Amino acid sequence: MLDWNDLRYFLAVARTGSTLAASKDLKVSQSTVSRRITALEDAIEVKLFVRKPSGYDLTPRGQAVLPIAQKAEEAMLAFADGVAAESRRLxxxxxxxxxxxxxxxxxxxxxxxxxxxxxxxxxxxxxxxxxxxxxxxxxxxxxxxxxxxxxxxxxxxxxxxxLESFYAPRDMVDRLGMPKDVADLARYPLVASTDDNSLTNRWIAQHLPGTEITQRASSMSSIIASVRSGLGAAILPCMMADGMPELVRLLPPIEELTxxxxxxxxxxxxxxxxxxxxxxxxxxxxxxxxxxxxxxxxxxxxx
Missing domain, CATH: 3.40.190.10 (Periplasmic binding protein-like II)
Incomplete structure (x- = not known):
């Protein structure tokens, strides 16, 4: 039965003209190349090469099947590429x-x-x-x-x-001025979470008792939207709010809220x-x- 792997040896010898050169390309011994070529010829009962002291020359029949072997090689390479691509596809x-x-x-x-x-x-x-x-x-x-x-x-x-800090819309800051410290934030209306037990709400209750809370919201996106709409200042993540040009950071990041x-x-x-x-x-x-x-x-x- 034909061993399709023997086509690699046939093509290597046909391209290089010798079993020695083919063995170097294929990284096998010269005797292995010679043996596989002989096995291929025996399997198909056709002489593919003329052995000469100077090397291996294709016979007329070898010349005739060379394009077929090249197409088979192309098909096998395409198959291998397809398998590799499929393995990479997530x-x-x-x-x-x-x-x-x-x-x-x-x-x-x-x-x-x-x-x-x-x-x-x-x-x-x-x-x-x-x-x-x-x-x-x-x-x-x-x-x-x-x-x-x-x-x-x-x-x-x-x-x-x-890190988190207080942010307010720019026009509000222009109107009320930058606070000097935490206590000075008391003149700003605030937007806060609906969860009184949240870390930010507990911080506000401790440091800004009695400050007017004009809006409460249950999600961060709603709190941000409220601040952007001019409803008040709020504690927001610096990573997000620093990228919003319409907002101004009022204080350095609050260490306790990290x-x-x-x-x-x-x-x-x-x-x-x-x-x-x-x-x-x-x-x-x-x-x-x-x-x-x-x-x-x-x-x-x-x-």
Missing amino acids: SGTVRLSTVESAANAWVIPAMGVLREQHPEVRVEILTSEHYVDLARGEADVAVRFGPKPTQETLVVRHLVDM TPGWMVTTDEARRQPHIRAVIDLVVEQIRQTLARQPADLTLVQAA
């Missing part, structure tokens, strides 16, 4: 959980790049202020803020230290190429965001 669905503000600032912008690089990968973005259970498969990966997750089954890497951010997944999930691709692109989006901002934040390698 597909599947990734469920990513994070808060709405991080989804808007980092995850969604990264999805445009993902679409270009891996069009068959789909990402379901789950926005919530509450943690999902990754170990139980409620999501594949999460960008979380707050204390470091400690569940043993999770793979956790520090992403960013998110919030660490984490990339959280499971070992099984991060070993899947399509999930790894999403993680890498989100991390790169954060890196690019940091590069455009003042040096208020730090980023380290993701999971």
